[in-house]
Amino acid sequence: MDKSLENKLIKSIGEKRYNHSIRVMETAIELAHTYNIDIEKIKTAAILHDCAKIIDETYLLKRASDFDIILDACMEYNHELIHxxxxxxxxxxxxxxxxxxxxxAIYYHTTGREKMSILDKIIYMADYIEPYRNFPGVEEVRRLAFDNLNKALLLAMEKTIIFLIERNKVIYPDTIRARNYLIIESRFDK
Ligand SMILES: [Fe+2]
Ligand SMILES: [Fe+2]
Known part of the structure; x- marks a missing residue:
């Protein structure tokens, strides 16, 4: 990404979030090497994945309406899903x-979706396990990510779903579809 776009990104999401995006990119590159995936698209998707992570709620909603994003009930309820x-x-x-x-890959990085592409999977996973993530259970997903990406995704999504249930939060339907599909997809695996 050229310097002016990089500066624009830092300005809109802040240094802290930008540094997170760099770590997601580095993690995504490691995963790409593990699974023999070309890194060019991965680098771009990773650095920009949180480009709409706007802290100011009012401004976030304004941007969403500027871009004609129609908020469904889950997004209305949990603004985190908009970015x-x-x-x-x-x-x-x-x-x-x-x-x-x-x-x-940017669109679905928070929720996952049915039939995730390899790029979707790597961005989702890198965001989940980047080195500063330290919630309970992340180590297990981190190890698995470099061994069996689909199993790691399934585990990450299940942890996310359980986390949401325990906190009485909505579960975005795409996450359920992603999990179902991963299970169906892996039915012939040993
Ligand atoms: Fe995000
Ligand atoms: Fe992120």
Whole structure:
């Protein structure tokens, strides 16, 4: 990414979130090497995945409406869910990203989705396990991520779903679909 876009990103999400994005990128590159995936798209998707992580709620909602994002009931209830779809729009319109695989990986990085692409999977996982993440159970997912990406994703999603249930929070339907699909997809694995 060129310097001016990098500065724009730091300005809009702040230094702390930007540093997180760098760690996600580094982790995503390690995963890409492990699974023999080309790193160019991964680098772009990772650095921009949180480009819509706007701290100011009012401004976040304004941006979402500027980009004609229709908030469903879950997004209305949990504004945290907006930054994926909004990020895909901002990446396209303001950072000049045209590749739909990159835009999809940004769009679905918080929830996952049915039939996740390898790029979706690596961004989701890197965001979950980047080195500063230290919630209970992250070590197990981190180890598994470099051994069996689908199993690691399944575990990460199950932990997320349990976390949400314990806190009486909504579970985004795409996360359920992602988990179902991972199970169906792995039915022939040993
Ligand atoms: Fe995010
Ligand atoms: Fe993130």
């Amino acid at each position: 994926g779809p909004l990020g895909a729009k901002i990446a396209k319109e303001e950072y000049g990203i045209k590749d739909s695989e990159i835009l999809d």
